[in-house]
Amino acid sequence: MAYRRTERVEEQLQDKRDRILQAVRQVVSEVGFRGAQVAMVAEAAGVATGTVYRHFPSKGELFAKALALNAQHEVDVVAAVAACEGSAASRLSDAVRVFARRAVQARRLAWAMIAEPAEAEVDAARLVYRRAFADVFEKVIRDGTAAGEFPAQNAAASAACVIGALNEGLIGPLAPEAPDLSNTRALIESITAFCLQAVSAKPYPSLRLVESTS
Amino acid sequence: MAYRRTERVEEQLQDKRDRILQAVRQVVSEVGFRGAQVAMVAEAAGVATGTVYRHFPSKGELFAKALALNAQHEVDVVAAVAACEGSAASRLSDAVRVFARRAVQARRLAWAMIAEPAEAEVDAARLVYRRAFADVFEKVIRDGTAAGEFPAQNAAASAACVIGALNEGLIGPLAPEAPDLSNTRALIESITAFCLQAVSAKPYPSLRLVESTS
DNA sequence: CAAAGAAATGAACCCAAATTCATATCATGT
DNA sequence: ACATGATATGAATTTGGGTTCATTTCTTTG
Numbered sequence: 001m002a003y004r005r006t007e008r009v010e011e012q013l014q015d016k017r018d019r020i021l022q023a024v025r026q027v028v029s030e031v032g033f034r035g036a037q038v039a040m041v042a043e044a045a046g047v048a049t050g051t052v053y054r055h056f057p058s059k060g061e062l063f064a065k066a067l068a069l070n071a072q073h074e075v076d077v078v079a080a081v082a083a084c085e086g087s088a089a090s091r092l093s094d095a096v097r098v099f100a101r102r103a104v105q106a107r108r109l110a111w112a113m114i115a116e117p118a119e120a121e122v123d124a125a126r127l128v129y130r131r132a133f134a135d136v137f138e139k140v141i142r143d144g145t146a147a148g149e150f151p152a153q154n155a156a157a158s159a160a161c162v163i164g165a166l167n168e169g170l171i172g173p174l175a176p177e178a179p180d181l182s183n184t185r186a187l188i189e190s191i192t193a194f195c196l197q198a199v200s201a202k203p204y205p206s207l208r209l210v211e212s213t214s
Numbered sequence: 215m216a217y218r219r220t221e222r223v224e225e226q227l228q229d230k231r232d233r234i235l236q237a238v239r240q241v242v243s244e245v246g247f248r249g250a251q252v253a254m255v256a257e258a259a260g261v262a263t264g265t266v267y268r269h270f271p272s273k274g275e276l277f278a279k280a281l282a283l284n285a286q287h288e289v290d291v292v293a294a295v296a297a298c299e300g301s302a303a304s305r306l307s308d309a310v311r312v313f314a315r316r317a318v319q320a321r322r323l324a325w326a327m328i329a330e331p332a333e334a335e336v337d338a339a340r341l342v343y344r345r346a347f348a349d350v351f352e353k354v355i356r357d358g359t360a361a362g363e364f365p366a367q368n369a370a371a372s373a374a375c376v377i378g379a380l381n382e383g384l385i386g387p388l389a390p391e392a393p394d395l396s397n398t399r400a401l402i403e404s405i406t407a408f409c410l411q412a413v414s415a416k417p418y419p420s421l422r423l424v425e426s427t428s
Numbered sequence: 429c430a431a432a433g434a435a436a437t438g439a440a441c442c443c444a445a446a447t448t449c450a451t452a453t454c455a456t457g458t
Numbered sequence: 459a460c461a462t463g464a465t466a467t468g469a470a471t472t473t474g475g476g477t478t479c480a481t482t483t484c485t486t487t488g
Contacts, residue, residue, distance in 0.1 A: 003455065003456050003457075003461095003462060003463040003464065004455090004456065004457080004463095005455095005456095005464075006455075006456070008455090009454095009455070009456090009464085009465085012465095013465085016465095016466095034331065037444095037445065037446085038445080038446065038447085039445080039446090042468095047466075047467090048466060048467040048468055049446090049447090049467080049468065049469095050447085050448075050449085050466070050467055050468065050469095051465085051466055051467070051468095053446095053447065053448080054465070054466075058446085058447085059445095059446065059447090115329075116331060117248065117330060117331055126387075127387055130387060130388055131388065134388055153404065153407070153408075154400070154401070154404040156390070157383050157401055157404040157405055157408070158404070158408055160379075160382050160383040160386075160388040160389065161378075161379035161382060161383040161405060161408045161409075162379075163382050163388060164375075164378035164379045164380070164381050164382025164383055164386065164388075165374075165375035165376075165378045165379045165382075165412075166378070167378050167382065168374050168375060168377050168378025168379075168381065168382075169371050169374045169375045169378055172374075172378065173340075173341055173344060174344055174345065174348055174374040174377060174378075175374065176370070186368070187368070187371055190367065190368040190371040190372070191371055191375060193367070193417060194367075194371070194372055194375045194412045194413070195375075195412070197411060197412050197413075197415040197417065198379075198408045198409070198411050198412035198415075199408070199411075200415070201411040201412075201414070201415030201416075203407065203411065216430090216431060216432045216433070216485095216486060216487045216488070217431095217432060217433040217434065217485065217486050217487070218433095218485095218486065218487080219434080219485095219486095220485080220486070222485090223434085223435090223484095223485070223486090226435095227435085230435095230436095251474095251475065251476085252475080252476065252477085253475080253476090256438095261436075261437085262436060262437040262438055263437080263438065263439095263476090263477090264436070264437055264438065264439095264477085264478075264479085265435080265436055265437070265438095267476095267477070267478080268435065268436075272476080272477085273475095273476065273477090
């Protein structure tokens with residue numbers, strides 16, 4: 001025998017793997033999942049196409065892994081903010097604001113992470129983190145309701161709506177192109193306010209009227 | 215000369231075209247844009263694959279046409295509700311409710327119509343109708359603000375958020391599977407309430423506090 | 429009914445992009 | 459330096475599905 005997988009090789013291997021994952025992130029943030037090809041990723045990582053397949057069994061699993069890496073980090077950040085001291089209202093608006101700020105920094109990537117359909121494995125991985133975000137918001141809403149800060153409501157539905165509002169208002173197809181930072185800030189505040197009021201406002205009398213007449 | 219395109223043939227042609235468009239609707243409502251193939255559509259329409267190409271120049275244009283047909287109808291329905299007599303609050307909640315009710319009747323189709331990415335032509339067509347829905351909601355919000363019913367706000371952003379909340383809360387990936395009608399009704403009311411309160415609630419003092427501290 | 433012109437058919441073709449694999453290169457231990 | 463085993467390479471292959479087109483079937487008119 002004349003070979004043994006040494007420490008150094010192990011590191012190089014891990015490093016190459018990491019570079020490929022980073023390359024996915026970069027390519028996806030430029031062209032989205034739709035336009036991302038394995039050859040592009042290899043190019044961006046500085047390896048040959050075939051090398052990608054020595055590290056990952058398929059495009060779907062590679063991309064899913066890359067998404068999971070990023071998404072978990074984002075979930076952690078938002079969850080940390082949501083777990084701070086303070087009223088439920090301030091925690092919710094801070095969490096929403098942080099999510100929003102980070103998303104608009106890299107809109108294309110954010111949209112790909114949260115919504116853009118792709119290979120089945122990617123969709124499955126995304127669903128996990130989508131739910132994780134929703135769970136963070138849902139917990140804060142429940143806390144607020146328990147503390148009497150927010151009215152009784154379907155917390156799961158409200159959390160899903162918050163995600164939806166953020167997605168569509170900030171980074172989805174309806175979001176305005178915002179090359180300008182001050183507009184972006186204002187937009188984030190509008191959306192944060194929308195979400196906070198939605199979960200915190202006491203039901204309007206007019207709502208009941210509408211319900212009884214329709 | 216020994217042939218002329220007669221009335222009857224013209225009708226048969228139009229009929230076949232219509233059947234193909236209907237078949238797209240059916241196939242998409244079953245497997246979404248992702249899984250919809252031209253061969254399936256042809257099969258569902260009871261014609262050969264090649265026939266599809268005698269009526270439409272490409273898959274993208276066929277699917278875009280089919281989407282436009284449906285979406286315009288939905289926009290008209292929602293717009294009609296939004297144009298009724300009544301307070302802005304009642305018009306908005308009725309419009310949201312109608313959108314929601316119709317969407318849950320055919321969730322897969324609704325999601326495909328409003329959000330699922332597909333061929334470039336389809337995306338382009340969808341954007342038009344997405345905006346059309348947003349415009350309907352935006353107009354009601356503006357009316358409400360002008361009448362002093364709603365507080366001042368970024369109406370365009372709020373309208374986008376309403377679309378997003380509906381999409382995610384009702385028909386998107388986070389929406390609960392709801393085989394049961396009563397749950398569906400309750401969900402629709404939760405989401406309608408969420409949207410109405412978001413646009414109609416007076417800003418909370420706590421919001422200002424949060425803004426000044428962050 | 430025969431001829432002429434359209435429309436329908438579906439198997440063959442084409443293309444883009446994922447995946448493979450024979451070959452080349454690199455690491456290790458004697 | 460050499461032998462051995464592992465990793466990297468990228469051109470060639472495979473594949474899924476949209477599109478084409480030579481052939482068949484249908485309609486109309488003389």
